[in-house]
Amino acid sequence: MEPSAESGMCKRVKRLRSDAEQNRDRIVEAARAAFRREGLSVSMASIARAAGVGIATLFRRFPTRMELIAAVFEDALRECRDAAVAARDAEVAWDGFREFVETVCGLQAANRGFAEVLTMNYGALKSLERQRQETYRAFADLIGRAKKEGRLREDFSPEDLPILLMANAGVLRAVGDAAPEASKRLVGHMLRAFSESGTEQLPPAPSSKALMRGIARQRRSAES
Amino acid sequence: MEPSAESGMCKRVKRLRSDAEQNRDRIVEAARAAFRREGLSVSMASIARAAGVGIATLFRRFPTRMELIAAVFEDALRECRDAAVAARDAEVAWDGFREFVETVCGLQAANRGFAEVLTMNYGALKSLERQRQETYRAFADLIGRAKKEGRLREDFSPEDLPILLMANAGVLRAVGDAAPEASKRLVGHMLRAFSESGTEQLPPAPSSKALMRGIARQRRSAES
DNA sequence: ACCTAAGCGGATAGGGCATTCCACTTGGTT
DNA sequence: AACCAAGTGGAATGCCCTATCCGCTTAGGT
Numbered sequence: 001m002e003p004s005a006e007s008g009m010c011k012r013v014k015r016l017r018s019d020a021e022q023n024r025d026r027i028v029e030a031a032r033a034a035f036r037r038e039g040l041s042v043s044m045a046s047i048a049r050a051a052g053v054g055i056a057t058l059f060r061r062f063p064t065r066m067e068l069i070a071a072v073f074e075d076a077l078r079e080c081r082d083a084a085v086a087a088r089d090a091e092v093a094w095d096g097f098r099e100f101v102e103t104v105c106g107l108q109a110a111n112r113g114f115a116e117v118l119t120m121n122y123g124a125l126k127s128l129e130r131q132r133q134e135t136y137r138a139f140a141d142l143i144g145r146a147k148k149e150g151r152l153r154e155d156f157s158p159e160d161l162p163i164l165l166m167a168n169a170g171v172l173r174a175v176g177d178a179a180p181e182a183s184k185r186l187v188g189h190m191l192r193a194f195s196e197s198g199t200e201q202l203p204p205a206p207s208s209k210a211l212m213r214g215i216a217r218q219r220r221s222a223e224s
Numbered sequence: 225m226e227p228s229a230e231s232g233m234c235k236r237v238k239r240l241r242s243d244a245e246q247n248r249d250r251i252v253e254a255a256r257a258a259f260r261r262e263g264l265s266v267s268m269a270s271i272a273r274a275a276g277v278g279i280a281t282l283f284r285r286f287p288t289r290m291e292l293i294a295a296v297f298e299d300a301l302r303e304c305r306d307a308a309v310a311a312r313d314a315e316v317a318w319d320g321f322r323e324f325v326e327t328v329c330g331l332q333a334a335n336r337g338f339a340e341v342l343t344m345n346y347g348a349l350k351s352l353e354r355q356r357q358e359t360y361r362a363f364a365d366l367i368g369r370a371k372k373e374g375r376l377r378e379d380f381s382p383e384d385l386p387i388l389l390m391a392n393a394g395v396l397r398a399v400g401d402a403a404p405e406a407s408k409r410l411v412g413h414m415l416r417a418f419s420e421s422g423t424e425q426l427p428p429a430p431s432s433k434a435l436m437r438g439i440a441r442q443r444r445s446a447e448s
Numbered sequence: 449a450c451c452t453a454a455g456c457g458g459a460t461a462g463g464g465c466a467t468t469c470c471a472c473t474t475g476g477t478t
Numbered sequence: 479a480a481c482c483a484a485g486t487g488g489a490a491t492g493c494c495c496t497a498t499c500c501g502c503t504t505a506g507g508t
Contacts, residue, residue: 017475020485043465054487059467119398121439157429160413163395163406170394171387174343182387189384193413198422205381215345241505244455267495278457283497 024061026051032072035113039173040069070125073117077131080104084138094151097142098191098200101161105168109183115169119162136161153196164190178214181206248285250275256296259337263397264293294349297341301355304328308362318375321366322415322424325385329392333407339393343386360385377420388414402438405430 016024030051034042044065048058062068083103090096108115122128139161146152167190168183175182184203192200240248254275258266268289272282286292307327314320332339346352363385370376391414392407399406408427416424 017484019475023485044467045465048487055466056468056487057485060485063467065466119394119439121436123440155426159406159429159432159435160409162435163410163429166395166398166406167391167410168394170343170392170397171390173394174390182383182390185384186387186391189417190413193417193422198417202379205383205387208383211383211386212345215343216347241454243505247455268497269495272457279496280457280498281455284455287497289496 020061023051023053023057027053027058027061027068028071031068035069035072036111039112040065040116066123066125069113069117070122070128073114074127074131076107076111076114077117077128077135080107081131081135081138084135084142088138088142088145092151093142093145093149094195097146097152097194100139100142101164101191102187104165105183105187108165108168109172109180112172112177115165115172118165119169151196153194156194160194175206175211175214176217178217179206179210182211182214244285247275247277247281251277251282251285251292252295255292259293259296260335263336264289264340290347290349293337293341294346294352297338298351298355300331300335300338301341301352301359304331305355305359305362308359308366312362312366312369316375317366317369317373318419321370321376321418324363324366325388325415326411328389329407329411332389332392333396333404336396336401339389339396342389343393375420377418380418384418399430399435399438400441402441403430403434406435406438 027047031047034047034050044058045055047068048055051058058068062071083100087096087100090099104118108118122132136158140158143152143156143158147154147156164187168186171182171186181203185205188200188202192198192202251271255271258271258274268282269279271292272279275282282292286295307324311320311324314323328342332342346356360382364382367376367380367382371378371380388411392410395406395410405427409429412424412426416422416426
């Protein structure tokens with residue numbers, strides 16, 4: 001069918017017809033909103049409906065869900081990488097570290113789909129995988145600096161970042177959007193654990209009621 | 225076999241016929257295994273198949289998924305409560321605290337369904353809700369003691385336990401059963417954050433490869 | 449041994465989902 | 479203005495799920 005060369009970093013090899021281009025943009029926008037609100041497993045049909053296009057159009061443009069995910073979250077991942085690079089170059093490494101962790105976890109809290117994206121690997125999606133590589137490289141440098149400073153514990157491992165991101169995603173999934181406080185609280189604890197001094201200040205705990213309300217909201221999905 | 229009378233305070237109102245009783249047990253056992261391996265959203269049909277009964281039999285006995293979940297996890301939740309009570313009565317409160325947290329998170333790691341159960345509320349299921357109440361009451365006492373001891377930070381909140389459970393569930397969900405180390409690591413960090421001294425020893429980080437392998441395994445579910 | 453309510457399980461209805469097919473429309477080039 | 483490849487939408491297909499219905503089987507009291 002299409003020997004159309006895969007793009008990678010360069011722009012779309014094959015120009016789309018102008019109306020098709022417009023439809024594509026509408027799809028990506030609709031998907032962005034849907035992923036943010038509902039997570040990565042919203043139905044393709046609902047995305048097409050929201051975009052005002054037929055289902056076939058969506059599948060023609062994005063044969064797999066993964067490709068759509070990649071199109072939607074490419075910029076967010078780039079932002080992540082930029083944040084990591086900025087953190088790496090911060091004057092005080094520990095401040096950069098803290099800021100970076102809080103930023104990324106904050107992005108997760110603001111976007112359910114993004115929270116999930118950060119807990120997957122992108123398999124064949126090289127552009128995304130590259131962003132991640134770069135992010136982690138910058139992060140690794142940052143770790144080194146922060147340890148030298150004496151602010152980050154020596155036993156902190158680069159793998160602790162993905163672990164935190166998964167943990168945060170778990171909290172967000174469980175409490176829904178009802179309690180960003182819960183996420184903040186988790187991050188606060190973790191930063192304390194990472195810091196050599198342990199004097200980091202801790203965000204307030206969510207109230208028991210708020211937590212329960214959030215949980216109750218989520219229950220629908222797993223319910224009978 | 226079993227003295228089929230319920231030993232709890234409220235016995236089954238209507239005695240089941242002996243063959244029905246047996247079928248019920250087989251269903252619960254099959255569900256227990258399925259929930260453990262696959263989480264709470266395995267299909268009812270597959271549970272019935274594994275139990276060797278018709279779908280109708282399953283639905284007759286457990287009209288909603290929630291009731292089945294309750295039947296399956298009642299003992300596990302009781303164990304939790306017992307662990308909390310034991311912890312409350314430990315000589316050194318902090319040791320009880322640490323042990324309790326590690327135990328519960330370990331149970332989560334060993335049982336995907338249980339991990340999910342601990343991040344939900346059981347709505348109408350009073351027996352489960354009661355277990356939880358009792359657990360949290362004992363836990364609250366434990367917190368008080370551990371703070372008095374000076375081992376637990378003053379700003380630790382009871383809500384930090386559910387937050388940790390959600391976080392742990394998130395890690396487990398993301399890495400699958402490939403990396404119980406990841407869960408241990410998270411718990412280690414959190415215990416450090418909770419401890420006044422911060423000298424708790426930290427389990428080793430999972431290797432990057434192990435983590436990635438686990439993530440790749442999980443990908444199937446969200447894939448296109 | 450017999451009777452009957454309790455229990456059984458397969459068939460089936462009904463809904464959501466991803467994915468494909470195809471007859472029709474349209475942008476843009478000539 | 480005419481052509482046609484590119485693009486379109488919706489119907490159709492096939493899968494898997496929950497939930498219910500209904501004619502048959504059987505445990506267990508008599």
